[in-house]
Amino acid sequence: MATKKEEKEFEKERKAAIKARHKKMKEDGIEKYLTPEQIKYNRRKKAIGTVWPFFRFIILFGLCFIILYPLIFMLSTAFRPNEQMNDPSIVWIPKSFTLSNISDVWKVMNFTDTVINTIILNLIASVLQVITCSLTGYGFARFKFKGKGILFAIVILMIIVPPQITTIPLYMQYAYFKPQWLAKLLTGGETTLINSGWTMYLPAMFANGIKAGLFIFIFRQFFRGLPKELEDAAYLDGCSPLYTYVKIMVPNAKQSFLTVFLFSIVWYWNDYYVSSSFFTKNDTVALMLKNLNTNLTQQLFDGQSVSVRQIIVWLEAGCLLSITPILIMYVFLQRYFIEGIERSGLAN
Amino acid sequence: MSEIEKNTSEAEVQEIVQTSEDTAVEAAAASAPAKKEKKHRLSYEKRKGLYGYGFIAIWILGTIYFFLLPLVESLIYSFNQTTVQPGGMEMKFIGWDNYVNAFRKDQDYSLALVNMLKNTALKTPLILIFAIFIAIILNQKFHGRTFARAVFFLPVIIATGPVIDIINGNMSTGGYAGGSEQFSTMFEADLVDQLLNFLGIYNISDKLTETINSLTTDIFNLVWNSGIQILLILSALQGISPASKEAAQMEGATSWEFFWKITLPHISPMILASIVYTVVDSFVDPQNEVMTIVLNKSTNWEHGYSAAMAWAYFAIIAVCLAIVCAIVNKFVYYEVD
Numbered sequence: 001m002a003t004k005k006e007e008k009e010f011e012k013e014r015k016a017a018i019k020a021r022h023k024k025m026k027e028d029g030i031e032k033y034l035t036p037e038q039i040k041y042n043r044r045k046k047a048i049g050t051v052w053p054f055f056r057f058i059i060l061f062g063l064c065f066i067i068l069y070p071l072i073f074m075l076s077t078a079f080r081p082n083e084q085m086n087d088p089s090i091v092w093i094p095k096s097f098t099l100s101n102i103s104d105v106w107k108v109m110n111f112t113d114t115v116i117n118t119i120i121l122n123l124i125a126s127v128l129q130v131i132t133c134s135l136t137g138y139g140f141a142r143f144k145f146k147g148k149g150i151l152f153a154i155v156i157l158m159i160i161v162p163p164q165i166t167t168i169p170l171y172m173q174y175a176y177f178k179p180q181w182l183a184k185l186l187t188g189g190e191t192t193l194i195n196s197g198w199t200m201y202l203p204a205m206f207a208n209g210i211k212a213g214l215f216i217f218i219f220r221q222f223f224r225g226l227p228k229e230l231e232d233a234a235y236l237d238g239c240s241p242l243y244t245y246v247k248i249m250v251p252n253a254k255q256s257f258l259t260v261f262l263f264s265i266v267w268y269w270n271d272y273y274v275s276s277s278f279f280t281k282n283d284t285v286a287l288m289l290k291n292l293n294t295n296l297t298q299q300l301f302d303g304q305s306v307s308v309r310q311i312i313v314w315l316e317a318g319c320l321l322s323i324t325p326i327l328i329m330y331v332f333l334q335r336y337f338i339e340g341i342e343r344s345g346l347a348n
Numbered sequence: 349m350s351e352i353e354k355n356t357s358e359a360e361v362q363e364i365v366q367t368s369e370d371t372a373v374e375a376a377a378a379s380a381p382a383k384k385e386k387k388h389r390l391s392y393e394k395r396k397g398l399y400g401y402g403f404i405a406i407w408i409l410g411t412i413y414f415f416l417l418p419l420v421e422s423l424i425y426s427f428n429q430t431t432v433q434p435g436g437m438e439m440k441f442i443g444w445d446n447y448v449n450a451f452r453k454d455q456d457y458s459l460a461l462v463n464m465l466k467n468t469a470l471k472t473p474l475i476l477i478f479a480i481f482i483a484i485i486l487n488q489k490f491h492g493r494t495f496a497r498a499v500f501f502l503p504v505i506i507a508t509g510p511v512i513d514i515i516n517g518n519m520s521t522g523g524y525a526g527g528s529e530q531f532s533t534m535f536e537a538d539l540v541d542q543l544l545n546f547l548g549i550y551n552i553s554d555k556l557t558e559t560i561n562s563l564t565t566d567i568f569n570l571v572w573n574s575g576i577q578i579l580l581i582l583s584a585l586q587g588i589s590p591a592s593k594e595a596a597q598m599e600g601a602t603s604w605e606f607f608w609k610i611t612l613p614h615i616s617p618m619i620l621a622s623i624v625y626t627v628v629d630s631f632v633d634p635q636n637e638v639m640t641i642v643l644n645k646s647t648n649w650e651h652g653y654s655a656a657m658a659w660a661y662f663a664i665i666a667v668c669l670a671i672v673c674a675i676v677n678k679f680v681y682y683e684v685d
Binding site: 037038041044048053056059060063064066067068069070132133135136138139140142143144145146148151154158159160161162163164165166167168169170172173202203205206207208216241242245266267269270271272273286289290315316318319322323326327330331334335 | 413419515632655
C-alpha cells in the first residue's frame with residue numbers, strides 16, 4: 001500500500017508523462033497517432049467539457065435556490081416585527097430585527113418541555129426500532145424457512161398500506177388494552193395506553209413503528225450484501241446465530257445502523273398523524289406546530305383575529321424553532337445520511 | 349505476526365467450508381451410501397430455519413398485534429355501520445352498502461379519486477426524470493458537490509413534517525404563509541408563454557398550453573418531492589464500475605450513448621423502486637384530497653364508512669401499482685440472477 005504522499009507523487013509523474021507524450025504527438029503531427037474519428041471525438045469531448053460546467057452551475061444554483069427559498073423566507077420573516085409585513089418596500093431584509101416573535105412562539109409552544117418530551121420519545125422509539133428491525137432484517141436475509149415468501153410479502157404490505165387504515169382499530173386496542181394488568185403496569189395505574197409514550201414504544205419494540213417495513217427492507221438488503229464467509233467461520237467455531245449476529249454482523253453493519261437510526265429519528269420528529277391520533281395531552285414538536293395557529297389565536301391574541309399577512313411572522317418563527325434541532329443534526333451528520341444510503345443495501 | 353496467523357486460520361476455515369460443501373454435494377450426487385450425511389445436513393438446515401423464526405419472532409408477534417389485527421378489524425368495520433359506545437364499538441352488519449354509498453352517493457369521493465389518479469400519473473414520470481437528471485449531475489465531480497448534495501437531500505428531512513404545510517400555506521385555516529405560492533408567482537411572468545411562442549407550439553391546443561404551464565409553476569413541489577428518489581438513484585449510480593466507463597470511452601461512446609446503453613439498464617431496479625416509492629408516497633400523504641375526505645369522515649365518527657372508503661382507495665392503489673410494476677419489470681435489468 002502506497003501512502004497518500006507517495007500516491008500524490010505517482011499522480012504527478014503520471015501527469016508529467018502524459019504531458020510529454022502529448023507534446024511529442026503534437027510535434028510529430030497528431031494524424032500519425034490517431035484516426036480522424038478519434039480526433040473528432042476528442043475535440044467534441046473537450047468542447048463539452050468546457051461548456052458543461054457552466055450549465056451545471058446554473059442548473060444547480062437555480063434548483064438550490066428553489067429548495068433554500070422557504071428557509072431564507074423563514075429567516076427573513078421570523079425576526080421581522082409584524083408591522084413591517086405590510087410594508088411594500090421590504091422584500092427580504094427588514095428595517096429592524098426583533099426576537100419577540102421567537103419568544104412569543106416559544107411561550108405558546110411551551111418549547112422547552114415540548115422539545116425535551118419529543119427528544120425522549122424519539123430516542124427511545126428509534127433505538128428500539130433499529131434493534132428489532134435489524135434483527136428481523138437479518139432473519140429474512142440469512143435464513144431459509146417455510147413461509148418466508150409470504151412473511152416477506154407482509155413486510156412489503158406494511159410499506160404500502162397507509163397508516164390511516166389501521167389507526168382507528170389501533171386506537172381501540174390501545175384504549176382498551178388487554179390484558180388490563182399489563183396496561184396498569186405500564187402506565188402506573190391507568191387502564192388505557194392513550195396519552196402515554198407506550199403507544200410509540202410498544203410498536204417500535206415489536207418492529208412495527210413508523211415506517212418499520214421500509215427499515216426491515218433496508219436491513220435485509222444490507223445483510224444480504226455482506227459476504228457469507230463471515231458467518232460461516234463463526235458457525236464453525238461453534239457460535240450460536242445470535243452471538244454471531246451481535247459479535248460479527250453488527251460491527252460490520254455500523255454504517256447502515258446509523259443511517260436507519262437517523263432516518264427513524266427524522267420520521268418520528270416529523271410525524272404528527274400517528275401522534276395526534278394517540279396523544280391528546282402528550283405534546284410533541286410536530287403536534288405543537290400543527291396546532292400553532294389555533295394556540296396563537298387563543299393565547300397570544302386573546303381571540304382577536306390578526307391580519308393574515310401579519311400572522312406569518314409567528315408561524316415562520318414556529319417553523320424555524322421546530323426544524324432547528326433536526327437541522328443542526330443534519331448539518332453535523334449529513335455525510336452519514338448520504339454515504340450511508342449509498343453504501344448500505346439500497347445500492348444493491 | 350498475529351495478523352498472519354489470523355489470515356492463515358481464516359484460509360483454513362474457508363478450506364474446511366469448501367471441502368464440507370464439496371462432500372455435501374458429492375453426498376447428494378451419490379445416493380445410497382451417503383444417506384446418513386444427507387440426513388445430518390437436512391437437520392442442520394432445519395435447525396437454521398428454526399433460528400430464522402427466532403430472529404423474526406419479535407416482528408411476527410408485533411405484526412399480528414399492531415398490523416394484521418387492526419387491518420382485519422378495519423376491513424370488518426367497512427362492512428358494518430358503526431357507532432362508538434363507551435367501552436367499545438357497536439356494529440351492525442350492512443354488507444356492501446358502505447362501498448356502494450362511497451361511489452354512488454358521495455360525489456366528492458369519486459371525483460377526488462379520479463383527480464388523484466390523474467395527478468399521480470402526470471407527476472410520477474416527471475419526478476423520475478428530474479431525479480435521474482439531478483442524480484447524474486450530483487454524481488459528477490465538481491467543486492461544492494458536498495454542499496449541493498446536502499441541499500438536495502434537505503427536503504427529505506423537512507418535507508415529511510408539518511413545516512411543509514406552513515411553507516405551502518395550506519394550514520387548516522386557509523393559506524397565508526404561502527411560500528410556494530409566492531415562489532410560483534415569481535415564475536408566473538410570461539416567460540413560459542414566450543418560450544412556447546418561440547418554439548411555435550403556443551396555442552396549438554389550450555389543453556397543452558395549460559398542462560405545460562401548470563407543470564412549470566409547480567416546479568417547487570417537484571423539487572421538494574424528489575429528495576428520496578434522487579437518493580435512491582444516486583446510490584445506484586455509485587454502483588456502476590469505473591471500468592465500464594473507461595471501456596466505453598475506449599470504444600468511443602458518447603455520453604449520450606453511455607447513458608442509454610449502460611447507465612439506464614444499471615439503475616433500472618432503483619427506478620422501479622423510486623416509482624413504487626413515489627406512487628405510495630403521494631397516495632399515503634394525509635394532505636391529498638382523498639385522504640382528507642377519508643379522515644374527515646372518521647373524525648365525524650363514521651368509522652365504518654371511512655374504512656370502506658380507505659379500503660376501496662387502497663384496492664385501487666394496489667391494482668395500479670401491480671400494473672405499473674408488471675410493465676416496468678419487463679424493462680428492468682438485473683445483473684445478478
